[in-house]
Amino acid sequence: MDNVRGFDEDRTGTDDEAAYAGGAEPALDIGSDERRMHVRAYNHWVSLLRGRAYPSIEDLDPASIADFGPHSVLLDFSRGIEDPIIAFLGSALREECGLDSSVTQISQVPSRSLLSRLTDHYLQIIANRAPIGFEAEFVATRGHNTMYRGILMPFSSDEDTIDFIYGVINWKELVDAETQAKLDAEVAESVRAAPRTPANAPVWADGPSAGFDDADSAADAESVESDTASDAGADDGTPVLGASLSDQLMLAQQTAAAVRAHDTRSRATLYRALGRAHDFAACADADPAGYQALLDKAGIAVQLRAPMTPIVKLVFGPDYDKTRLTEFATVLSHARREGVATGGLGAFLDGFEGGIKGVVKAERALRQPASKAPTDPSDALRSRPTLASVSIDTHVARGDYVVLLARAGAGDTLDIVAAIDDDSVLTHRAMRAAAD
Known part of the structure; x- marks a missing residue:
């Protein structure tokens, strides 16, 4: 039975993770x-x-x-x-x-x-x-x-x-399961048995080969094996070692395109695409000139207050749903704040309560300015010196406050015409104005 997915359902504005809450990837591996x-x-x-x-x-x-x-x-x-x-x-x-x-x-x-x-x-x-x-x-x-x-x-x-x-x-x-298992075993054995190609150039102490050792060779071999595995099947989110900034962007865009097209409608696909975007952001930090060239080519402006927004626009496309772009940028910002390593964003999101929504909520909470604790204006007025004392019959208890309405008289005198003691809102407003 066919598994059908809408390629443009992301324009409807539905919840990100609800839209990709399929759990595990489909069993198909084309x-x-x-x-x-x-x-x-x-x-x-x-x-x-x-x-x-x-x-x-x-x-x-x-x-x-x-x-x-x-x-x-x-x-x-x-x-x-x-x-x-x-x-x-x-x-x-x-x-x-x-x-x-x-x-x-x-x-x-x-x-x-x-x-x-x-x-x-x-x-x-x-x-x-x-x-x-x-x-x-x-x-x-x-x-x-x-x-x-x-x-x-x-x-x-x-x-x-x-x-x-x-x-x-x-x-x-497709071949039957037994034949496929034999083929997989033969391919794996061939990879293990393949001899390494020695370098043709001599190793100079201070030349092009300086600084290369067995550890570097092992890392190169791991990179090649990782790339081969990636080419043989679906993108598994593994960081690609030594890839250029343009290659990182292309890989991120290909993974994001699967999200846009709902090619594999699952949370795992969305997390993997965000992980690729996170890796690309780290690569962009190391090559600011190359990053700026990519932005100029795409016609995307740098945003100082939202540095991750250009990243997600490059990866997912500037015409992608703006609400989701904002959320994706917030996720990348929080990952950077938390020091999430390259290749680790998927696991970070998996382990974060609430997933993407939880990360967005946490990051926005950290961005909120600390609210000032409400102050009681009577504290500020308690130490104020008394300007004048008059005797007026009011119903206010000793130590409480009352608003006096006065009219300017002759000279420097004020003629008090009313004592307003039954409007707490007016009294509190007058106290706050005096305390400020």
Whole structure:
């Protein structure tokens, strides 16, 4: 059964962690390249929006998209939604499904073909009016168990009506569990048995190799092994050693794109994206000139009062929901305040009561200025010298205060015309004014 997710549900303003409260990641593991294809397709759709509700179909040319065009299909609803026309079918998808040029409408697509898994969701695009992603596995017509991941994106000819839908799908055929276990064991053994390539250059005491020792070589090997593992599967949030600032940003953006697209709708994905943003912020501290160049290129201004806001704008995109960007920036600020190490933000959020909301609340509480304890104005007035003493019949007890209303008389005299002893609010206001 397909697992369907809205790619643009983050614009509805729902609670962050409620939206990603799926717990563990789905069991499907299609691989980083397939995931990135969906991210790239979604980013391409976003780049064509240009302030409109939907991209114009005139701006889309699937045949010219070498990256994911062969894995895509364009559906034309201009003549009705009951049986849309297949306006474009990529070569890779056509070959996988074994279709020829005679298949031109949805009704002609075989029910157990990979294309049918994509086109089955087109009515949900019409209903949701936003991109939709989905993933599942099924037994195809050739009898192979196939795992796939797809995305459908709306297009319009008049900027209002959804009359075209562009879909991208990627897939791989699975082997049985026993064969997969053997393959995994063989790959792991090959990695362990592979000899290290010795350096060709001589080691100079004061030359390019100075300062490199066995510990550095081990760290390099660990970095390579970590990168290889990352390329082989989904992003696990492990810090990438030695990556440049641009590489760190690209990795963070790819992880954040999965959050934006709800590619894997879970709290773990959101925490991992924030962890990547935290790591990128640390990298930016070490390369301020490079960071400023990235900001200038993206047209994002530095904010002295909110230094983490440009970071999250770079990672999640400046058009992302502003409330969430503010919360994400607050999380990064609190992580910096608490000295959270690179690669440690995910664990920090997991262990923090209330998760993201709890961290935001804690950081905002620390930013609040210390409130002054309320003071009693009578304390300040108690030591004041008496200006004059008059005898007036009032009902006020000794030591209490009363407001006297006086009219200026001849010379320096004041003619008291009333004693106001029954208005506590007025009396307190007069006392506070006198104490200040």
